[in-house]
Amino acid sequence: MNFDFSDDQRLLQDAVRTMLADTSTSQAVREVLEGRASHSEAVWRNLIEMGAAAAAIPEQYGGAGLGYLELCLVAEEAGRHLVAVPLSSSFYLAAEAILRAGSEAQKQHWLPKIAGGELVATAALGSRERYRAPAPLAFEGATLTGTSPALVDGGIAGLAVLRVADELVLVDLAGAGVSRTPVPTLDPTRPLTALHFDHTPAERLPAAEAATVAARVLDGAAVLLAFEQVGGAARILEATRDYSLERKAFGRQIGSFQALKHKMAEIYTAIELARVHAYYGAWALSSDAPELPKAAAAARVSATRAYVVAAEEGIELHGGIGFTWEMDCHLHYRRARHLGQLIGSEHAWRARLADELIKEAA
Amino acid sequence: MDFRDTPEEAAFRAEVRAWLEANGQKRSRPDEVFGEGLDEAARLAAAKAWQAKKAAAGYAAITWPKAAGGRGGTAMQQVIYQQEEAAFVVPGMIFEISIGMGLPTVMTWAAPELKARFLRPGLAGEEIWCQLFSEPGAGSDTGGVRTRAVREGDEWVVNGQKVWTSGAHFCDYGILLTRTDWDKPKQEGLTMFIVDMKAPGVEVRPIHQMSGDSEFNEVFFTDVRIPDAYRLGPECGGWKVMLSTLMQERLSVGGNLPTDLHAHLIALARKCAWDARPAIEDDRVRARIADAYLQQKGVELVIARGLTAISKGKAPGPEMSITKLVAAKAMQDIAAFALELAGPEGLIGYEALGGDWRYMQRLWLGAPGARIAGGTDEILKNVIAERVLGLPGEIRTDRKVPFRELEHG
Numbered sequence: 001m002n003f004d005f006s007d008d009q010r011l012l013q014d015a016v017r018t019m020l021a022d023t024s025t026s027q028a029v030r031e032v033l034e035g036r037a038s039h040s041e042a043v044w045r046n047l048i049e050m051g052a053a054a055a056a057i058p059e060q061y062g063g064a065g066l067g068y069l070e071l072c073l074v075a076e077e078a079g080r081h082l083v084a085v086p087l088s089s090s091f092y093l094a095a096e097a098i099l100r101a102g103s104e105a106q107k108q109h110w111l112p113k114i115a116g117g118e119l120v121a122t123a124a125l126g127s128r129e130r131y132r133a134p135a136p137l138a139f140e141g142a143t144l145t146g147t148s149p150a151l152v153d154g155g156i157a158g159l160a161v162l163r164v165a166d167e168l169v170l171v172d173l174a175g176a177g178v179s180r181t182p183v184p185t186l187d188p189t190r191p192l193t194a195l196h197f198d199h200t201p202a203e204r205l206p207a208a209e210a211a212t213v214a215a216r217v218l219d220g221a222a223v224l225l226a227f228e229q230v231g232g233a234a235r236i237l238e239a240t241r242d243y244s245l246e247r248k249a250f251g252r253q254i255g256s257f258q259a260l261k262h263k264m265a266e267i268y269t270a271i272e273l274a275r276v277h278a279y280y281g282a283w284a285l286s287s288d289a290p291e292l293p294k295a296a297a298a299a300r301v302s303a304t305r306a307y308v309v310a311a312e313e314g315i316e317l318h319g320g321i322g323f324t325w326e327m328d329c330h331l332h333y334r335r336a337r338h339l340g341q342l343i344g345s346e347h348a349w350r351a352r353l354a355d356e357l358i359k360e361a362a
Numbered sequence: 363m364d365f366r367d368t369p370e371e372a373a374f375r376a377e378v379r380a381w382l383e384a385n386g387q388k389r390s391r392p393d394e395v396f397g398e399g400l401d402e403a404a405r406l407a408a409a410k411a412w413q414a415k416k417a418a419a420g421y422a423a424i425t426w427p428k429a430a431g432g433r434g435g436t437a438m439q440q441v442i443y444q445q446e447e448a449a450f451v452v453p454g455m456i457f458e459i460s461i462g463m464g465l466p467t468v469m470t471w472a473a474p475e476l477k478a479r480f481l482r483p484g485l486a487g488e489e490i491w492c493q494l495f496s497e498p499g500a501g502s503d504t505g506g507v508r509t510r511a512v513r514e515g516d517e518w519v520v521n522g523q524k525v526w527t528s529g530a531h532f533c534d535y536g537i538l539l540t541r542t543d544w545d546k547p548k549q550e551g552l553t554m555f556i557v558d559m560k561a562p563g564v565e566v567r568p569i570h571q572m573s574g575d576s577e578f579n580e581v582f583f584t585d586v587r588i589p590d591a592y593r594l595g596p597e598c599g600g601w602k603v604m605l606s607t608l609m610q611e612r613l614s615v616g617g618n619l620p621t622d623l624h625a626h627l628i629a630l631a632r633k634c635a636w637d638a639r640p641a642i643e644d645d646r647v648r649a650r651i652a653d654a655y656l657q658q659k660g661v662e663l664v665i666a667r668g669l670t671a672i673s674k675g676k677a678p679g680p681e682m683s684i685t686k687l688v689a690a691k692a693m694q695d696i697a698a699f700a701l702e703l704a705g706p707e708g709l710i711g712y713e714a715l716g717g718d719w720r721y722m723q724r725l726w727l728g729a730p731g732a733r734i735a736g737g738t739d740e741i742l743k744n745v746i747a748e749r750v751l752g753l754p755g756e757i758r759t760d761r762k763v764p765f766r767e768l769e770h771g
């Protein structure tokens with residue numbers, strides 16, 4: 001057993017961290033938050049150029065051909081630095097779906113474009129929970145008609161992978177009959193867009209079973225998002241710890257009050273549990289182990305919890321200033337919610353974990 | 363990164379499994395307990411026999427050096443052994459303090475003759491050890507001990523009282539924390555000794571615990587004589603000796619969390635009904651099963667990460683405190699939920715309700731102790747906050763004051 005990343009993998013992580021510390025600044029993220037940019041262009045370009053975003057895409061399709069473990073570490077840094085780029089849409093979801101379900105021609109055509117950043121791709125693979133009746137999306141003949149109501153990165157995407165009934169459908173967004181409407185969101189650093197299709201040319205991803213492929217892609221995304229969540233949670237805990245050492249009340253550093261110390265110790269504990277579950281998920285993902293569904297769900301639930309708690313308590317422990325627009329606390333509060341619901345809630349994943357455990361105990 | 367056994371680990375696992383199958387007794391049900399139906403004397407004798415067998419085969423303390431009677435093996439091998447042993451009916455709560463805390467302290471701090479005298483018999487289970495730190499006025503604040511040791515030539519004369527001493531009623535030796543200088547600040551006036559629990563003047567009185575058992579005791583010392591050769595570490599150096607012991611203790615409790623509690627929950631949930639449906643079909647029940655897994659597996663993985671660090675030559679630090687913090691509370695929460703599954707009937711003792719419930723009922727009654735022993739949840743959070751996160755220490759008014767001038771309570 002060896003439960004750690006290799007030195008080479010850590011080197012890549014360090015390089016990404018250094019780059020993001022310079023480019024994914026609070027100011028850069030706020031450009032997107034305040035609607036002055038659709039995403040952080042410089043950050044995105046750098047991630048693409050370093051091959052970091054395409055770490056898990058095979059070289060034959062224009063990727064860096066490193067692997068999932070590397071992509072996990074990139075994701076952790078992305079989370080630490082609150083990147084406002086289409087990493088999850090393009091690389092955890094769309095590229096993965098094409099890689100797993102696409103024809104050779106589809107892979108040859110689309111993956112190099114995604115890997116090279118020529119094209120942003122987005123995906124909606126279906127979710128257990130919903131509020132409104134599913135928007136009527138119909139795939140008939142070779143065209144798609146209807147609305148996909150709220151896609152992350154839908155505004156800048158050139159390609160979408162959509163679950164339509166029992167099929168996964170690939171739509172070139174440069175095609176005819178596509179229109180877009182921005183949708184307001186709780187985390188404007190990751191804008192949502194509705195995509196409308198009117199007899200837009202589209203094609204199937206010919207995998208045997210859409211549901212199986214979608215589940216597998218979502219498991220992988222759950223692991224990768226867990227790394228982003230752990231990165232974000234660790235960062236907001238550090239910021240909170242530092243603030244608690246500076247700020248004084250009742251003649252002491254507030255970080256010396258045991259109520260605060262214990263809260264931070266609890267957040268730390270939640271993050272470390274989430275981290276080891278994420279590592280376990282990373283191993284299962286990279287080795288295609290049969291444990292993946294269980295490990296991915298465990299990573300998803302614990303990381304979602306850890307980030308939400310860290311972000312909520314991060315504001316609380318900062319006091320009034322934590323509630324201001326100027327502080328970054330709310331960026332984590334928003335991002336924790338975004339990452340925690342993007343591919344289904346903590347509760348839905350907990351149910352999935354329980355299903356796996358019960359199956360195993362049968 | 364790889365979770366599977368390396369070829370060497372797989373070979374060791376196979377060897378261990380073969381030995382256990384040839385020498386041990388497999389559990390007939392998951393919650394079968396060692397020595398059920400035996401009286402304490404017979405249970406103890408059976409436990410000692412098992413420990414002797416284990417020691418002879420080199421499995422009693424795998425990570426100990428060969429010179430001390432161990433195997434000179436790796437921490438990973440120790441874990442593999444424990445994983446395999448979990449399927450067998452073996453004694454619990456008897457040798458843990460000997461092997462995990464008492465004897466390692468002897469190994470680190472005692473003179474060579476004493477090591478030669480104590481390590482092998484201890485390992486073979488011939489002598490059992492306890493840990494005599496806590497006192498009525500010194501628990502979390504271990505530095506507050508008042509049991510007094512006064513030097514008389516080559517001997518020390520000990521008077522005072524210890525409390526919560528696990529296993530003292532069947533132990534042969536103990537590591538004893540005493541105060542030898544009352545004019546120094548509290549942590550600087552302590553000295554550690556080996557004490558013979560059968561020596562004149564040592565009196566052990568079992569304490570009746572909330573679980574109904576009597577696993578821990580009060581221990582009284584009246585003019586007990588200890589040779590100076592039995593001192594562990596320097597005079598007034600007891601604090602450092604104690605810290606080395608406690609770090610071991612926190613790790614070992616975390617390592618004791620069973621990893622299959624969710625499976626016990628699943629089995630019980632299949633048998634109970636909620637709203638006229640099997641409880642296992644209820645989403646609230648399923649959610650708790652998932653959470654139980656998250657905590658247990660999390661602790662297991664944190665330990666795995668620590669082991670990887672050890673195998674790369676790094677020492678796992680105070681981060682490992684989270685294992686005991688999470689494990690003890692997880693036991694309490696999971697057991698409480700298991701009892702709730704049966705509704706009002708869950709209040710009926712397993713003796714009447716059925717043997718299936720024994721495990722969770724005993725776990726529930728034992729868990730409050732696990733959250734206290736070896737450092738309470740609050741103390742562990744202080745450790746994490748201060749030593750991992752670098753937050754300021756608690757305000758201490760007792761740091762520089764001679765111990766005799768401090769208030770006690």
Ligand SMILES: Cc1cc2nc3c(=O)[nH]c(=O)nc-3n(C[C@H](O)[C@H](O)[C@H](O)COP(=O)(O)OP(=O)(O)OC[C@H]3O[C@@H](n4cnc5c(N)ncnc54)[C@H](O)[C@@H]3O)c2cc1C
Nearest residue numbers: 493494495496501502526527528731734735736737738740
């Ligand atoms: C099952 C069991 C087995 C044990 N076995 C042994 C043994 O073999 N040998 C041995 O020496 N001891 C043993 N102990 C004793 C154990 O180490 C102590 O009970 C424990 O350290 C707590 O000390 P205390 O009981 O004096 O509680 P106290 O220290 O009086 O604590 C009371 C409460 O105050 C809180 N508290 C105290 N100080 C602080 C602080 N600074 N910040 C926040 N909260 C604080 C505690 O968390 C607790 O909630 C055992 C205890 C149990 C329950």
